[in-house]
C-alpha cells in the first residue's frame with residue numbers, strides 16, 4: 001500500500017530556500033539560490049523579454065496548438081546558431097540536429113536516456129558537479145564515474161588529475177563537461193587547457209557531452225562563452241550539447257532549452273533527433289511553447305538580439321563587480337587565507353573553500369544561507385549586503 005512508500009529526502013537547495021524563508025532576521029542573506037537577482041535582491045525580468053512578450057501578445061499567428069515533437073523550429077534553428085556560431089560549417093553541412101527541451105534539465109535527461117540506450121559506456125562527471133547530474137544519470141541507468149575537478153589546495157582547477165582520469169578511462173567513455181561557468185566551482189579551464197582536453201579525448205575516442213547552462217551569462221560575451229564548444233566542433237568531434245535559456249534570458253520557470261547533436265553526417269544527426277522525439281513522446285509528448293516563442297523572438301529579431309547582448313552584460317557585469325567588491329572587503333578586513341579565487345572564478349557561483357562548520361555558523365550566527373559545500377551564489381550579493389557578508393566570513397575564518 002502507499003503506506004509503505006518511504007519519504008524521499010528533501011532536495012538540499014530547495015530545503016535551504018525554505019530555511020531562509022522561515023528566518024525572520026531582516027538582514028538575512030540568501031546565497032543558495034541559483035537565479036539572478038538585481039542590486040535590490042529582486043528577480044529581474046529582462047526588458048527585452050517584456051518586449052518580446054508584447055510582440056507575441058499581438059501576433060495574430062500565435063495560438064495554443066501543440067508544438068511539433070522536436071519543438072518550435074524558428075527557436076531550435078536560432079538556438080543552434082547561438083551556440084555553434086551563425087556561420088558554423090557543421091550547421092551548413094546539416095550535421096547538427098537540435099531538439100527543444102524542458103530547459104537544461106530536460107535536455108540532460110533526454111540526453112541521458114538516449115545515451116543509456118544507444119551508447120553503452122560510463123559517463124564521467126566532474127567532482128564536484130551540479131548535484132542534479134548525478135540524479136539524472138543515475139535515474140537514466142548510466143554508470144557514473146568521476147573526474148577530480150576542484151583542487152582544494154589551490155582553490156582552482158585540478159587539471160593534471162582530470163587529464164590523468166581522461167587518459168585512463170575506458171576507450172569511448174562519455175565525458176560530461178561544463179563549457180563555461182562551471183557549477184558549483186566557478187572555475188573554468190583556460191582555452192589552452194581546453195585544447196589539451198580535446199587532444200586527450202580525441203586520442204581515447206571519448207564522447208564529449210557539453211552541458212551549457214550559462215552562455216552569455218558567464219562573461220557577458222555569447223561567443224566567448226561558446227568557444228570551448230566551437231573548438232570541439234572544429235576538431236571534428238561527434239558530441240552532444242545542451243542549452244538552457246533559464247539564466248541568460250531569465251526564463252527560469254518557462255522551461256526553455258535545447259539539446260543538440262553534432263554528428264559526422266546529416267543522416268546520423270537525424271537519427272539521433274528521431275530517438276529524442278521517441279523518448280519525449282512517451283515522457284511528456286511535446287515541450288511548452290511560450291518560453292520558446294520568447295527566445296525565438298529575441299534571437300531572430302536583430303534589434304532585440306542587440307538589446308539582449310546589452311542586458312547580458314548588465315547581469316554578468318553586476319556579478320563580476322560583486323566578486324571585486326567581496327574581494328576588496330576581505331582584503332580590507334585582512335581575512336586570513338587567500339581569496340583571489342573569488343575574482344578568478346566566473347559565473348553565478350563561487351566555491352569559497354569554507355567548510356561545513358563555517359557554513360553552519362554562517363547560517364546560525366549570521367543568517368547567511370549557502371550550500372553545505374561552501375558554494376555561494378554571487379547573484380545573492382549586492383551593494384547593500386556584501387560588506388556584512390565579508391565580515392561574517394571574516395568572523396568564521398578566525399573563530
Ligand code: PMP
Nearest residue numbers: 103104105130183211213244246
Ligand atoms: N546544468 C547546469 C550545470 C546547471 O547549473 C543548471 C542550472 N542550475 C542546469 C543544467 C539546468 O537548469 P534549467 O533546467 O533550469 O535550465
